[in-house]
Structures are given as structure tokens and as C-alpha cells.
Amino acid sequence: MTTPARHAPLVSIVIPVHNAERHLAHALDSALRQTYRPIEIIAVDDGSTDRSPEILAQYVAKHGSQITHLRQSNMGAAAARNAALAAARGEYIAFLDADDLWAPNKLDVQIAVLEARADVHLIASRWRVLQTEQEASVFDQPADLNGCLDRDAQGRVEQPWIYNDLLLDCVVHTTTVVMRRKLLQEIGSFDTTLRRGQDYDYWLRASRVTPIPRLEAQLSAYRLHATNSSWRPQPVNYAAVVIQRALHKWGRKGPDGRITSMATMRQRLADHWFNFGWQHAVRGSRLTALRSALRSISFWPFQVRGYRLVALSLLPIPRNADRSL
Secondary structure, eight states, X not given: OOOOOOOXXXXXXXXXXXSOTTXXXXXXXXXXXXXXXXXXXXXXXXXXXXXXXXXXXXXXXXXXXXXXXXEEOSOOHHHHHHHHHHHOOOSEEEEOOTTOEEOTTHHHHHHHHHHHOTTOOEEEEEEEEEOSGGGGGGGGSOOOOTTOSOXXXXXXXXXXXXXHHHHHOOOOOGGGOEEEHHHHHHHOSOOTTOSSSHHHHHHHHHHTTSOOOEEEEEEEEEEOOTTOGGGSOOSSOHHHHHHHHHHHHHTTBOTTSOBOOHHHHHHHHHHHHHHHHHHHHTTTOHHHHHHHHHHHHHHOTTOSHHHHHHHHXXXXXXXXXXXXX
């Protein structure tokens, strides 16, 4: 007696939207072009003041129940993703930002790995950076998997427990992630107190409870443009907050036994405080720059650039100044 074939599980695609009229249609099209089925798209408009709501309404009218359009006042990406997660029905959840793109075979590749690996609750991949609008058209074709390291897992890295890697860099890009719903039930939703870095915080939390394979194929594309939120200086050094919170809660030892040295972590935090201070210095926020320089020095007093930033925070700094003090 043969066992009936398992139906393909539903994938919920979560798209937070805020003033994304320029790129939103491209992102939606890349989700709709997925070779994997079944899918549902849940787009949450986070208080947009441009044509984003109109574009979403047009797509809902064209594609019907396949797209759910939710609206909320501007509360940030974390709140928008949480609203989408609350409405999601899928066994798997995938994240796509409103100005990014997916290769057509992205979900097919990643769901195949997750279906084969019951111990893995979240999977990511490499991504491509698009510098210009013209580059977006080259991402309409399936990603090339010939460079994958492992045929069985489509090129997963050799070290899937990545907590220690994440302490040193956010090596998981949100638009590359697909995860099981059960992970959401285990570690909860995104932290809405973090206006930035809430995704970094989430991957750190996930890395404590699941291996996170990262596929060699570039299955997503990240648009680099002047309106990216990452370009805008924030009043809070969210990257440092996320890392220090992780260290306080879990320490420097990963689930696989690896330990990141204290010196390495202190240098990492010194870099974050220097970069944060520099962003504010070039925009004239000298007091914030000075305080950040002193924090950077407190973590790594052997650096020279921290002391130079202290001095330069008292003087006008050209926007095109060399950051390598």
C-alpha cells in the first residue's frame, strides 16, 4: 500500500510597506512569479503617504484573495511584520521587503531543504546587491545553483549553528529568510521597541534554538538606493543594543559550543559605537558624536580613531570625509 503524496504546504509571504511606490510593484511581481505554489501574500501598509496603498489595492483587485492588504498607522517594520504574522495561515513564512526582489525559484529551493530537514526551522541564502534600476531586470531568471556546496541541501554552509557568526555580523538578510510557523510559536514576534535592528534581534533569538543553513545561491536581491532606512542616522544605536542584549542573555557561547573571545566582542562594539558617532558627526550632531566616541573608546581604548573622533566631534566634518581615521 502506497502512502499518499503530501500536499505542498502553504507559504505566507510577509511584506511590510512604507512609502515604497517606486519599487513595490516589482517586489509584488517577484513574489507572484514564484514557481512554488501554494502561496499567500500579506502586505501591511505601515502608514504610507505616497501611492503605495493605491498600488496594493490594484494588485488585490487583480489577484483577489491571493493578496491580503492590511493598513496601520506608522509604527515601524516590526509592528508591520507582526500584523502580517498574525494574519498568516501558512505552515512556512517568508519575508520580502517592499523594495527588494526574489529569484523565481527562491521558495522552491528553500522549501525543498526545509521539507528534507526536520531539525531546521529557518533557512537563509546569499543575496545580490542591486546598485541601479537597470540591474533589477537581470533578476527575473532563476538563480544559478551550480555554485552550491552541497547538492542535498542546495549549498548549505558547513557551520549551520550561527549564533557566534551573528554576534560579529548580521549574516542573515531578512529578504532571504523562510521559516517554519512553529519557530514563531517558540520565540515569539518581532520586538516593536526596536525601530531598527528588530530583524537582527530576531535572527539572534532564532539562532539559539535552530540551525540556520545559508544557501550559496543568490536567491534574493537587495536594492541599494538613497531612501534605504539604513542610510538615515537613528537616535539610538540599535545594533549595539541588540548585541549587548544578546550577550547579557546568552553570553559568548553558542549552542554548538563555540565561544567568541571577549576581545573580539569588545572590538565589535567599539566599531559600532564609532560608526554610530561618525554618522552623527557628519550631520552636525556633535554631542551625540562625542558621547559615541567615548563609548567606543571604553570598549577598545587601544584604537586611535576613537580619540580622533573625540577631537573632530568638536569641529565641522565634511560629509565626504574619510571614515578611516
